[in-house]
Amino acid sequence: GAVVSQHPSWVICKSGTSVKIECRSLDFQATTMFWYRQFPKQSLMLMATSNEGSKATYEQGVEKDKFLINHASLTLSTLTVTSAHPEDSSFYICSAARSQWGTEAFFGQGTRLTVV
């Protein structure tokens, strides 16, 4: 149990376009989902925390108008990178937890975004 699926696994898009990444909890209800960004050979940087049905909480320095997060259901959160630029190219990973107080979050397999 506790499977989290991200889609797509990789995507290439043109500068100026928007890209949507989905994060689904397949066998549990995820009250809280986290979105991370990872640069090559670096750690995970938390971008935002979203709780189902409410607005996401963004970390300092993350542009909320550029990285739109929607958590409309207990099994789905989406991250939309708007007006993507090459510097947005990165590996994006989501994780899902049954609650904010849960002891464990489960990770998706990640999405490699390349903006050309």
Added chain:
Amino acid sequence: AQSVAQPEDQVNVAEGNPLTVKCTYSVSGNPYLFWYVQYPNRGLQFLLKYITGDNLVKGSYGFEAEFNKSQTSFHLKKPSALVSDSALYFCAVRDGTNAGKSTFGDGTTLTVKP
């Protein structure tokens, strides 16, 4: 504020030898500690966690970790390394007295040579 330090960027061991990947943490409340492994272009796979109870925690793939409160450490260990253990390992901490996010270390690349 909470933080995690993985002092070694790289750990090299020979297959069959024991391995240790170090992690120290800082958190104001009760520490929830985690180890994850990441293979190239993949998400994180959970290895083990410490929440409460025995200081020695056993996890997936033969890994274990020892919680040491006085040294604020949570080193990952395995008695006999396999080549397939070669990957990037992350330690993470959460403040167990509060809801919310985990903080990750910078990661340690483990290379096991045959």
